[in-house]
Amino acid sequence: MKDIAVEPHIAEISMPENLRVGLLVAEQRKRCSKIGCNAEFYGFGFGQSPFHVPPPLQRSLGEHAGKGHYSAAEGIEELREAIAGFNKRHFALDVDPSRIVVGHGTKGLMYTLFSIIGGSVVIPSPAWIGYAPQLTLQGKKYHLFFMKPENNYKIYPPDLDDFLYELPEEQHLLILNNPHNPTGAVYSKDELEGIAEVCRRHDTLVLADEIYALTTYQFENFTSMGMLYPEGTFITNGLSKDRSAGGYRLGSCIMPENCSEKLKDDFTKVAATVYTNISTPTQNAAITAYEPNEEIEDYFKTTREIHQIMGTFVSRAFNAINGIKTTKPEGAFYFLADFNHISEDLKRKGVSTSNDLAKSLISHPHHITTISGDAIMVHQDDFAARIAFVDYNGRAAFEKFKEKPPKTTSEEETFVMENAPRMVAGVDALRMYVEGLKRR
Numbered sequence: 001m002k003d004i005a006v007e008p009h010i011a012e013i014s015m016p017e018n019l020r021v022g023l024l025v026a027e028q029r030k031r032c033s034k035i036g037c038n039a040e041f042y043g044f045g046f047g048q049s050p051f052h053v054p055p056p057l058q059r060s061l062g063e064h065a066g067k068g069h070y071s072a073a074e075g076i077e078e079l080r081e082a083i084a085g086f087n088k089r090h091f092a093l094d095v096d097p098s099r100i101v102v103g104h105g106t107k108g109l110m111y112t113l114f115s116i117i118g119g120s121v122v123i124p125s126p127a128w129i130g131y132a133p134q135l136t137l138q139g140k141k142y143h144l145f146f147m148k149p150e151n152n153y154k155i156y157p158p159d160l161d162d163f164l165y166e167l168p169e170e171q172h173l174l175i176l177n178n179p180h181n182p183t184g185a186v187y188s189k190d191e192l193e194g195i196a197e198v199c200r201r202h203d204t205l206v207l208a209d210e211i212y213a214l215t216t217y218q219f220e221n222f223t224s225m226g227m228l229y230p231e232g233t234f235i236t237n238g239l240s241k242d243r244s245a246g247g248y249r250l251g252s253c254i255m256p257e258n259c260s261e262k263l264k265d266d267f268t269k270v271a272a273t274v275y276t277n278i279s280t281p282t283q284n285a286a287i288t289a290y291e292p293n294e295e296i297e298d299y300f301k302t303t304r305e306i307h308q309i310m311g312t313f314v315s316r317a318f319n320a321i322n323g324i325k326t327t328k329p330e331g332a333f334y335f336l337a338d339f340n341h342i343s344e345d346l347k348r349k350g351v352s353t354s355n356d357l358a359k360s361l362i363s364h365p366h367h368i369t370t371i372s373g374d375a376i377m378v379h380q381d382d383f384a385a386r387i388a389f390v391d392y393n394g395r396a397a398f399e400k401f402k403e404k405p406p407k408t409t410s411e412e413e414t415f416v417m418e419n420a421p422r423m424v425a426g427v428d429a430l431r432m433y434v435e436g437l438k439r440r
C-alpha cells in the first residue's frame with residue numbers, strides 16, 4: 001500500500017501548545033536518558049488550571065450520566081438560561097438565552113464561528129496559539145497586528161485604527177483576548193472603550209475571548225467587551241479555566257445584540273452538520289456550574305487569590321534575574337518573559353531565533369519548559385517566552401489556603417515555597433541558565 005496522501009495545507013498547521021510542550025519534553029527526556037540524566041523538568045510550559053473540578057459540578061456529572069439522548073445543536077434550553085443568568089450576575093450582561101450557543105469548549109465554538117463569519121480575522125500578537133491554525137485549516141485569511149511592549153502588549157486604539165485603514169475593504173473580526181494569554185494583561189474599561197470606538201468606526205466585529213474573565217485578580221476591574229460594544233461582539237467563555245474543567249469541553253458563545261435570526265440559524269445548521277450536539281450529560285451537569293452556588297462562588301475567589309499569589313511571586317523572581325523583564329500578570333496564569341536584553345548572549349550560545357529559546361531552556365542541564373516564538377505568535381527575532389505558573393498540586397494548595405490564608409507578603413512567599421517548590425526551584429534553574437549565558 002502506498003503512503004496515504006494528506007491534503008497539503010495540513011503541513012501548514014502549527015502544533016497546539018500542549019502537544020508542542022509534550023513533544024519538547026519527550027525529545028529532551030530521550031536525550032537525557034542517553035546520558036543517564038533522570039532530572040525533573042520545571043513546568044512553565046503547559047498552561048492548565050492546577051485545581052480540582054468544583055465538587056458540585058463533579059457530582060452533577062455523575063447524576064446526569066443516564067441522559068444518553070441527542071440534544072439541540074445550540075445547546076439545551078435550561079443550560080442556556082443558566083448561562084444567561086450567570087452572565088447577568090457576574091458580568092452585568094443582559095442576554096436573552098436565544099443569543100447563546102454552547103459548544104465543545106470555546107475552541108470548538110471559535111472553529112464554528114470562523115467557518116461562518118465572512119471576511120478575515122485580525123490576531124493581535126503575542127497571542128495564544130489556538131486561533132491561527134484553525135484559520136489555516138479553513139483556508140481563511142488572517143492578519144497579525146503587533147502589540148508593543150511600551151503599550152504593555154495591549155491593543156493601542158490609534159495603532160489599531162491605522163492598521164484597519166490599511167486592510168482590504170472587507171469584513172474583519174478582531175480577536176480581543178481579555179485577560180490575555182500570554183501576557184496576563186487585563187484591559188480597563190477606558191481601554192476597551194477606545195477599542196470599541198475604533199471597531200465601530202471600521203464596522204469591525206470583535207471576538208471577545210473572555211475565557212479567563214473570572215480569574216481576574218481584582219475582579220471588580222474586569223469589564224466585558226459585550227457591555228461596551230454589544231452590537232459587534234461575540235463573547236466566548238466556558239468551564240475550562242475558572243472551573244478547571246477543560247476536559248469537560250464545554251463553552252458558550254454570546255452572539256451580538258440584535259444579530260439576525262439567520263446568523264443563529266446558520267450556527268445551528270453548521271453545528272448540527274458537523275457534530276450534532278455536545279455531550280448531553282455534560283450539558284446537564286454544566287447547569288450546576290452556571291446556576292447560583294455558594295461553593296462555586298467561593299471556589300472562584302480562592303483560586304483567583306492563589307493564582308495572584310503564585311503569579312506575583314514567580315514574575316517578581318524572574319524580574320530579579322539580571323537581563324529578564326516580565327509583564328505583570330493581572331489575570332489568568334501566565335506572563336511574558338522578555339529575554340531581548342540578553343539576545344547577544346543568547347546568540348553567542350547558538351540561540352538565534354525565538355523558537356530556539358524554548359529548545360535551549362529545556363536542554364540539559366536546565367530542563368526548563370516554556371513556549372516561545374511561533375507558539376506565542378511573535379517574530380523570530382523577538383526573544384520572548386510564555387511562562388505559565390501552574391506547576392504545583394492545586395488541590396493541596398487550595399486546602400492549605402482554606403486552612404490559613406496568607407495575609408502578608410512574607411506569608412504569601414512562604415505559601416509559595418511550601419506549596420509550589422518545583423516552581424521555586426525552576427526560578428533558580430533559570431537564574432543559573434542566564435548566568436551560564438554570560439560565561440564565555
Ligand SMILES: Cc1ncc(COP(=O)(O)O)c(C=O)c1O
Nearest residue numbers: 105106107128181211238240251
Ligand atoms: C486564550 C485562550 N482562549 C481559548 C482557550 C480554549 O479554551 P477551551 O478549553 O474553552 O476550548 C484557551 C485554552 O488554553 C486559551 O488560553
